[in-house]
Amino acid sequence: MRDPLSATIKTIKPSGIRKFFDIASEMKDVISLGVGEPDFDTPWHIRDEGIYSLERGRTFYTSNTGLKELRSEICHYLKRRIGVEYDADKEVMVTVGGSEGIDIAMRAMLDPGDEVLIPQPSYVSYEPCCILAGGKPVIIELKEENEFRLTAQELEDAITERTKLLVLPFPNNPTGAIMERHDLEAIAKVIEKHDIFVLSDEIYSELSYKEDHVSITQLPGMRERTVLINGFSKAYAMTGWRLGYACAPEVILKQMLKIHQFAIMCAPTTSQYAAIEALKNGDADVAEMRDAYNQRRRFLMERFREMGLKCFEPYGAFYVFPSVKEFGLTSDEFAMRFVQEEHVAVVPGTAFGNSGEGYLRISYAYSIENLRLALERMERFIRKLRA
Amino acid sequence: MLREEILKNIEKDSRVDLHELAVRLGATDEVIASEMKQMEEEGVICGYHTMIDWEKTEMESVTALIEVRCTLQRGQGFDRIAERIYMYPEVKSVYLISGGYDLLVTLEGRSIKEVSSFVSDKLSTLENVLSTATHFILKKYKDHGTIMAKKSEDERQVITP
Numbered sequence: 001m002r003d004p005l006s007a008t009i010k011t012i013k014p015s016g017i018r019k020f021f022d023i024a025s026e027m028k029d030v031i032s033l034g035v036g037e038p039d040f041d042t043p044w045h046i047r048d049e050g051i052y053s054l055e056r057g058r059t060f061y062t063s064n065t066g067l068k069e070l071r072s073e074i075c076h077y078l079k080r081r082i083g084v085e086y087d088a089d090k091e092v093m094v095t096v097g098g099s100e101g102i103d104i105a106m107r108a109m110l111d112p113g114d115e116v117l118i119p120q121p122s123y124v125s126y127e128p129c130c131i132l133a134g135g136k137p138v139i140i141e142l143k144e145e146n147e148f149r150l151t152a153q154e155l156e157d158a159i160t161e162r163t164k165l166l167v168l169p170f171p172n173n174p175t176g177a178i179m180e181r182h183d184l185e186a187i188a189k190v191i192e193k194h195d196i197f198v199l200s201d202e203i204y205s206e207l208s209y210k211e212d213h214v215s216i217t218q219l220p221g222m223r224e225r226t227v228l229i230n231g232f233s234k235a236y237a238m239t240g241w242r243l244g245y246a247c248a249p250e251v252i253l254k255q256m257l258k259i260h261q262f263a264i265m266c267a268p269t270t271s272q273y274a275a276i277e278a279l280k281n282g283d284a285d286v287a288e289m290r291d292a293y294n295q296r297r298r299f300l301m302e303r304f305r306e307m308g309l310k311c312f313e314p315y316g317a318f319y320v321f322p323s324v325k326e327f328g329l330t331s332d333e334f335a336m337r338f339v340q341e342e343h344v345a346v347v348p349g350t351a352f353g354n355s356g357e358g359y360l361r362i363s364y365a366y367s368i369e370n371l372r373l374a375l376e377r378m379e380r381f382i383r384k385l386r387a
Numbered sequence: 388m389l390r391e392e393i394l395k396n397i398e399k400d401s402r403v404d405l406h407e408l409a410v411r412l413g414a415t416d417e418v419i420a421s422e423m424k425q426m427e428e429e430g431v432i433c434g435y436h437t438m439i440d441w442e443k444t445e446m447e448s449v450t451a452l453i454e455v456r457c458t459l460q461r462g463q464g465f466d467r468i469a470e471r472i473y474m475y476p477e478v479k480s481v482y483l484i485s486g487g488y489d490l491l492v493t494l495e496g497r498s499i500k501e502v503s504s505f506v507s508d509k510l511s512t513l514e515n516v517l518s519t520a521t522h523f524i525l526k527k528y529k530d531h532g533t534i535m536a537k538k539s540e541d542e543r544q545v546i547t548p
Contacts, residue, residue, distance in 0.1 A: 017546055024545040034546035124548045173548075291392070295411035302410040345546055368411075 012128045016351035020335060024345035031374045032345040032366075036173060038237035038318070039365045040292075043285040046236060046278045053273035060269060064261040066094025066245070067272045073279040074245050081205075082215045084223060090250040093257055094243065094267045094275075098203040098231040100260070101246035103129045105199050105227040106165070108255040110135040114164040119150050120353025121321075122169040123201070136162070141355035144323065147312050148177035152186040159190070165197045168216060171204035174352045174361035175321040176297075176314025181214045188219045198226040203244070206235035206286050209294045210315040217247075224249055227256075232271075234317075235286050236278045241271035293318050296364040296371060303375045307382055318365045321349065325358040327385045335360060341384075342377040389414060393422055394431070399532075401435040440527070440535050448495060450479075450527075451502045453510065454520040455490040465489060468515045477505060488520070499523060 017034075024030050041047075065071060071088040078084050086092050095101045102125060110116065112134040118126045119140045130137045140158050142148040155166070166187075170179040179187075191198060198216055205213040217223040231244025244267075246256060260266075300320050304311045311322035324334045331348035339345050347363075349356025364371060392412050396403060409419045426432045441448045457468050465483050472492055473481045482491045492510070496502040506521050528536045 015548060017548055021544070021546040030545065032545045035543050036547045037543060039541070039543070295396075298413055299407065299411050347546060347548075351548070 008131060012131060015124055017124075017347060020339065020345055020347065023336075023339055027339070027343055030339065030343045030345055031370060031377070033362045033364075033371075033374050034345045034347045035363050035365055037239040037365060038234060038289065039367065040237040040289055042236060042238050042241070042274075043278075043282060045281060046238070046274050046285075049277035050241075050270045050274035053270055058269055058273060062094075062266045062269050062272055064257060064266055065092070066267055067269075067276070070094055070272050070276050070279075071245075073276055074247070077279045078247065082213070082218055084215065084217045086247045087250070091253055092245060092247050093253060093260060094245050094272060095231070095260065096244070096264055096267050097233060097242045098201060098229045098244035099125055100264065101227070101229040101231075101244055101256075102126065102199065102201060103133075104256045104259040104263075105229070105246060105248070105252070106130055106133040106135060107259050108252060109133075109165055109197060109227075111164075113162060115160060115162040117155070117158050117163060117166045117196075119154075119167065119169065121148070121172070121174050121349055121356035121359070122167070122352055123173050124352065126167045126169070126201075135164070138163070139353060139355075141353070142175070142177070143355075144312055144359075147314075148172060148175040148321070149179055149183050150187060151183075152190050155187050155190045159194050159196065163194065163196050165199055166191065168198050168200040170202070171208055171213065171316025173204065173317050174319050174347065174349065174356065175359075176317050176319045178208055178210065178314075178316040179214070179216075180211065184214060184216050184219055188216065188222055191225065192221055196225075198222065199229065200226050201229045203229065203231050204234050204317040205230060207290060207293060207318060208316045209290070209297060213316075227252060232275050232278055235289075236275075236282055237289065238271070238274070238278065241268065241274060243267055243271040243275050293364060296366070296368060299368060300362070300364055300371060300375070303379075307375075307379050309382065318363055320362050320364065321359050322362065323359055327382075329385075331357055331359060338378070338381055342381045344374050344377050344381075389418070390422055390426065390431075393419065394426075397423075397432075397435075438531055438533055442527070447497050449497070449499055449502055450524040451494045451496070451506075452522045452524065453492040453494060453506060454484075454488040454522075455492055455510065456488045456517045456519075457490065457515045458517055460515060468513065471513055472510065475505070475509065
């Protein structure tokens with residue numbers, strides 16, 4: 001029989017998380033700090049609107065771009081939160097999670113051989129999506145000494161004549177790093193100078209603990225060259241609803257919509273109705289969850305300090321990214337022994353790119369009680385390693 | 388703001404370690420301790436109680452909600468009659484209510500009989516009480532923001548990107 005597979009798909013490695021998932025799921029008393037989604041349930045009033053839409057029999061397709069009311073609410077929200085205006089009819093589309101937006105933006109923008117700058121450590125899907133869209137991923141290795149922010153110099157050094165697009169994943173999964181206004185201003189100059197585009201994945205925008213999140217679209221000249229990705233999963237604890245959105249200049253969005261229209265048709269209708277409620281009346285829920293995450297973040301940082309574990313202070317998302325370099329183990333070895341000996345599951349930094357070597361991603365989307373228990377085990381484990 | 392943050396936390400867990408609370412709120416131990424002391428003195432913090440689901444214990448106990456309609460005494464409003472009611476130790480709470488009746492009283496007793504005799508012997512015989520309606524609680528699903536009916540489990544996948 002002939003090989004049924006494409007040459008491209010065979011070049012893509014399976015996710016590095018799988019191995020730990022298999023081990024951790026088989027253990028009974030494992031404490032996991034490995035989850036990339038909120039521990040909160042979707043606020044009830046939002047769920048209630050989803051249920052109500054089903055009761056009313058709203059079970060049909062929506063328009064390809066998504067419900068008009070939802071797109072308008074997205075525009076109001078962006079105006080309110082970041083002060084950037086989008087045209088609800090031409091510049092906004094509702095997607096199946098932020099992930100779909102990443103995929104279709106790359107497919108709409110890349111030609112074979114176009115280079116895409118991907119800062120790492122970062123979320124696992126940018127690189128495969130780029131490859132599948134025919135692009136060539138060029139990795140920028142972010143550094144702890146810069147708090148895992150992207151510097152203008154790093155960007156400048158990575159740009160070639162083939163560079164088309166920069167992925168900007170902040171607040172960042174897995175490091176928790178943010179980009180403040182001055183950081184963005186510095187890279188905006190380079191972006192403009194080389195006339196490249198930006199895919200700004202701002203899915204964690206509501207989880208920023210130092211100052212309000214700054215979007216690159218707020219800077220002069222940037223909105224015109226940026227595809228903004230956001231969604232409901234992290235801010236409103238709605239991961240399972242699979243709902244996100246993309247905002248971009250009409251010339252790009254129109255083509256993204258074409259892919260979406262043929263591949264997806266439309267985002268889930270029930271989720272869209274629930275999302276309208278989230279944007280209209282969910283601000284207080286977001287603030288409450290953000291406060292809870294922030295308390296856990298401070299708690300973790302203090303515990304690391306007590307243990308003498310090196311960790312830069314992250315101000316975004318719900319991850320901390322401590323260094324385990326002092327133990328002479330790779331991230332993978334550390335994580336493997338930690339789960340086997342102490343039954344705590346964390347994700348090795350290398351799952352998010354080679355530059356994650358020497359680090360662990362620890363999620364604080366868990367109750368304080370859970371974190372407290374896991375950190376007791378971590379302290380014991382570290383003491384054993386140091387002895 | 389800090390006060391409210393402290394209160395929100397200890398309302399859920401009054402046994403929280405104060406140093407840990409200080410860390411979580413980004414304040415010093417001293418500030419937290421002095422705020423708590425002040426709030427105790429001002430009566431903002433009225434006590435540190437424990438939520439107990441007595442149904443899971445050997446103790447027999449019933450809780451009743453009693454609607455009370457009263458007549459008012461000149462110049463005294465509801466405060467006087469409320470006091471007469473809340474002084475009984477078996478009374479757990481007394482609220483002044485708008486609408487169809489005046490006071491809502493919650494009462495805990497060992498048995499239905501005990502509650503009934505309190506209502507007929509003590510409550511109804513008070514001079515200003517016009518009438519009462521007693522509702523016995525059959526099952527507590529949620530109390531003080533805590534769901535008692537079931538324990539929630541983490542149903543998320545163990546590890547996700």
